[in-house]
Amino acid sequence: MPPHATDTPPAGAPVTQYDPRHPLYLGTWKRSTKEETQHFVHDDLDEPHRKRQKAILAAHPEVRKLYGNEPLTAVIGAAAALTQLFAAYAIGCVWKDLHWGVVLAIAYLLGGTISALFGVIIHEAGHNLVFKNPFYNRLTGLMVNMPMVVPISQSFRRYHLEHHQFQGVEGMDPDLPMDSEIKLIHNSPLLKTLWVFCYSFMYVVRGMAMKKKPQRWEVINLVMIIVVDILIIKYMSLRSLAYLGVSVFFGYGMHPGAAHFIQEHYIFRDGQETYSYYGSGNIFYLNIGLHNEHHDFPQIPWTRIWQLRRIATEFYDPLYAHTSWIWVTFNFITSPMLGPQSRLTRMYKAHTSGRRDYKVPPVTSAEQAVTGGQKVSPGVKSRIR
Incomplete structure (x- = not known):
């Protein structure tokens, strides 16, 4: 496995760098912990979903069969x-x-x-x-x-x-x-x-x-x-x-x-900018809570999005997810660390250069897709198994 990049490559650099967020595409940035903060959290890389899609398809090419429509x-x-x-x-x-x-x-x-x-x-x-x-x-x-x-x-x-x-x-x-x-x-x-x-x-x-x-x-x-x-x-x-x-x-x-409007992208954990919800509300609301899955694969309709979740479980289990929409709203309102400013932003240049200058490392197995050959915490490893 080629080494991961540690810094953003200079403009015009050859495409030989590997995304440092691989394999789960969680950022190294920290959410704000100061009550007086009135600005967004900032990142210097592109959004994670397009690359995670490629990593999932490399490990599970059968996911393509889930694409389609639902009349x-x-x-x-x-x-x-x-x-x-x-x-x-x-x-x-x-x-x-x-x-x-x-x-x-x-x-x-x-x-x-x-x-x-x-x-x-x-x-x-x-x-x-x-x-x-x-x-x-x-x-x-x-x-x-x-x-x-x-x-x-x-x-x-x-x-x-x-x-x-x-x-x-x-x-x-x-x-x-x-x-x-x-x-x-x-x-x-x-x-x-x-x-x-x-x-x-x-x-x-x-x-x-x-x-x-x-x-x-x-x-x-x-x-x-x-x-x-x-x-x-x-x-x-x-x-x-x-x-x-x-x-x-x-x-x-x-x-x-x-509540999914708050659940989807307001920051509840360091390094994670998109969140899914796995509660019972998905039954009536057509699985709208599976937002990481949706951003990774917007080609998959609501009737098959849970199949993606089960196929690529090693990619999604380690990510933080909500289980109650009522709690999401309550926590957002009462926590002094949460507010409209609790979002991740990036400049357009970082968004485009991240896609252009970084590659998705090749994988040979589902577990390698998640571990990237690196050591992972026991909690993540147990979920992979």
């Missing part, structure tokens, strides 16, 4: 959309005298839960994992967006794919909090609670802050939502539309189904 996602999306529209009709046209407190409870327990599921389906469609034809994936996203009051699906598709392409790159990853969020929220438990409640608004504001011209499908999405909202008011009621809007607010905010 069942569209069926689930249609059922969820009809359920939410029926609930809006019942609340706005049948149960007209229902107390607003009861309406809010239904909007949280039913509407928020379903709205969070809409986001998961939009995510699958954004990666073209529902149908082979991208056009039908866009239609799937538009379909589940209909009961959501605001246009989401096509903008999410655009910015989420950019997040995959430029993970952690300052000024290019739309998933990163803005400087104003860090300065305003920082580590205040009260402000973090309000921030989590309003997380849906923050996603919109971040997109607007990038000042990008809307694409054709985003305009189509906007026009469709305006028409659908008018039809809901005309044939149901304004109360129905309000129920749907509050449902989205809950489902993308302080709701267990929205």
Whole structure:
């Protein structure tokens, strides 16, 4: 096994260096342990997922068989959309005298839960994992967006794919909090609670802050939502539309189904910038918690992502993972070491040079893929066995 590199190679250097993070691609950086810190953690290498994908494929080439589509996602999306529209009709046209407190409870327990599921389906469609034809994936996203009051699906598709392409790159990853969020929220438990409640608004504001011209499908999405909202008011009621809007607010905010927004990339351990969740919430939310696996292989739909986890277990067992979305949110709000600033960033030059100037070391076995010929801790070794 060739020796690992210890420093970033100079610009223009020949591709003979090996990524020093190999084989698990955990960084050597430390997360902030100072309460007063108001800046991101910084790394000088590219994001880890593309190289871990290559290492996994070298050890387990059969993973390629998991690539593909899952049309069942569209069926689930249609059922969820009809359920939410029926609930809006019942609340706005049948149960007209229902107390607003009861309406809010239904909007949280039913509407928020379903709205969070809409986001998961939009995510699958954004990666073209529902149908082979991208056009039908866009239609799937538009379909589940209909009961959501605001246009989401096509903008999410655009910015989420950019997040995959430029993970952690300052000024290019739309998933990163803005400087104003860090300065305003920082580590205040009260402000973090309000921030989590309003997380849906923050996603919109971040997109607007990038000042990008809307694409054709985003305009189509906007026009469709305006028409659908008018039809809901005309044939149901304004109360129905309000129920749907509050449902989205809950489902993308302080709701267990929205906790994956914090779970995915906010730093809970040194050297690890992406986190998976292996709790029971994956059953209803289409395995959205398997985020390391998803970033490593965005070509695999939700129905087969657990197979990847079982095949490449020696790669994923050593990584820290969450088991409770409720704990994720609670810990994020109460810990003075966590806040919008708890993210890893890199410059674009480091992102591109890391991919260009470092190679993935060759492997001859699954265990070598993880150990890289190096000594590992007993805990990791026991998981490999």
